[in-house]
Amino acid sequence: MVQQNPVDNIIELRNVFKTYDGKHAVKNASLTIKRGEFVTLLGPSGCGKTTTLRMIAGFEMPTSGKIIFNGKDITDVPPHLRPVNTVFQKYALFPHLNVFNNIAFGLKLKVIPNGTKVNRKGETVQVFRKYTKAEIKEKVDNALKMVDLEDYGHRNVSSLSGGQQQRVAIARALVNEPEVLLLDEPLGALDLKMRKDMQLELMDMHKRLGITFIYVTHDQEEALTMSDKIVVMRMGEIQQIASPEKVYDEPANAFVADFIGESTILSGTMIEDFKVEFCDTVFECVDKGFKPNEPIDVIIRPEDLKIYPADDPGSIVKATVQSSVFKGDHYQITLIANDNELVAHDTATYSVGETVGLYIKPFDLHIMHKTRIINEIATYITGENLVEICGADFECVTDLPVGTPVTVKVDFDDVEITDDADDGTIAATVLSSIYKGSYYQAILTTDDHYNFFADTDDDWLKGDRVGIKIAPEKILIEQRDESQKEAEHTVVDETLTQAEREAIAKEMLIEPEKFDSEAELIAEFEAKEAPVLQNSTDEEGAE
């Protein structure tokens, strides 16, 4: 398995897209994986992580983009010719073969170089042979030993426990000595204790074998524990590629922060360089380069929030203890500071109602650009005091004539969410709901794929159908110059320079036009359920 290859990156994804029925399951994924790395693709279900893995394995063909393996383009190479092996989510052990034959499956098919000979034309040609029975037996026995299943060779796979089947699946993949091992949520079906054990074993195997592991999981703890590098994905897009420490300490955006570990996300204002205001208090921080008074999001990890006595001079803001819950090795303490809810972890407990002081090291404050500060839609006046928003006419207050191109702005606070989709002027699906200390910021996708940001007091359930209402006087209408053609639905903050806008776009949590509804989720889900074998076999999916 020792590679004397000059190419350092074993796998490279270049602008890979995967589209099902016009919906992107994977959007513009670019990724390089170094030889010997343990890379985890992490994200909630439907984020495109499994599709990405399946494209590397060859079961799915990218709609566009390239997959490079060892410097060679393998985008069109069928799975059986790729030097990768997969550990499947549900193991996929062949039920008609026993443990030994399951593991030997790949070896029996493999041809290995067996010296050279000179053919009739006088050319030297490589001779290939298959493994002998003895060789296969030795390799399988070694593989069984590696996964601690020495005496299980003759056993029927259906007689094994989940954990044992898992080990057989790993042995079956590793016995072929792949350059890259792909693992698709391999521990998903195991119980917690077993999962922890297998995590350690997999890490140990990775170290011993020195091959590249690409691991797919939705479990952030698993990802943080095992990986050298984490690729956080959401809605088919890569959000952040970084080491576990960096993903945890410096999440690229609110989604990553919310998904990885616990955290408090608050809205604040960047007063000037190194000074940020939130909870009605000015804190020192280490960030700079923001516009003066730019609205930002602040992320605070619970273990970074220090609780001091109320009168301690070191404390920055006073807070009231709202609850304290014992969590085994720490207490989880919920605090209210100037109407904002914060969560802290502390080894000591505090009584409910107690006033304490809070301190956060400047370095521990993570400040991020806001994705958006106002909902902005380019549209037209459609009638007297009527404006079209996402396919429906909203009442508004305006004296502009019918047909005038306008930009509509709606503050997050002014988007009213109704429980029943029929009660709203338009219907939408809840995409996410993130707690921001004193309110929830919900993102709602309308049926024409515009994302409304709404600040509400309630936590809305992801995937719920809701209605959107906006009070007529809250719809701000500005006449729009048609000649400056902007893409519809684009959010542009005029106060920012072009460079800053690009920087935001880069870090942006959500890009409105690209952010498609849950149809994508469904597409990905279906792809998972009824995998279509496309490249090597041309077989069509049954259903």
Add this chain to the structure above:
Amino acid sequence: MKESIRKKFRLTKKAFSVPYILFLLLFVVVPLVLILVNAFLDSDNNLTFENFKTFFTSSSSLIVLGNSLLVGVITTVICLLIGYPVAYILSKMSSGKILVLLYVLPMFINFLIRTLATKAIFIAMGVELGMGTVLFGMVYNYLPFMIMPLHTTISSIDKSYIEAAQDLGADRATVFLKTTLPLSVSGIMSGITMVFIPTISTYAISQLLSNGKIFLFGDSIQLSFEQGLYGVGSIMSLVMLAFVLISNLIMNKFNKNGDAVRRSLW
């Protein structure tokens, strides 16, 4: 008084099986017993083993039995050879289920009518009736019984097995030989059972499609009873029953080895 009656006739789950049990007793068990009794009776209702002797010493009846088995085997093999690819292709198609229905649709018409129609077509085409036409009729009649279980089994094979095989280096042909085929053994076995057992016992098809030239076991049983030879007819029926049981046993044994996909239609 009413109470006790009600208690006696409480409607339990068992009560629903009563009509079926009665039916079985009347139309399966009783006839079987009658056959068994008849096999040991001569025309004057005396106990005898003569019937066995008549059957097992007559070369003509043994030849008919051999012919029947041969026709059964050939029909089954042809059905499998045609049915497997059809079922395989249909299971890969999104509209496969509807197409399977189309394959099964001819069964909605009475088989005698279909067979007579086939005969008429053969005669119109000038095809000489004989072994070929009999086999054609058999395959035509029993092919759906092969396709149905095969289609169910093949389409229920988890795609991940195929992906796993590809992943381990198997090309298309190897994937088929090493995963799809072994995993569809149970369907093959159901199909064979569904075709072989009816073909060895069938009659009428052979008579009609060979103009009475080819005589199969089913036909000779029918003839025996028609001629009033209840004893010999019963023996033949028992022999047939023995063959059905034996083939069933063999199939079950095979099936146990490949019991991965047991969810077949039958």
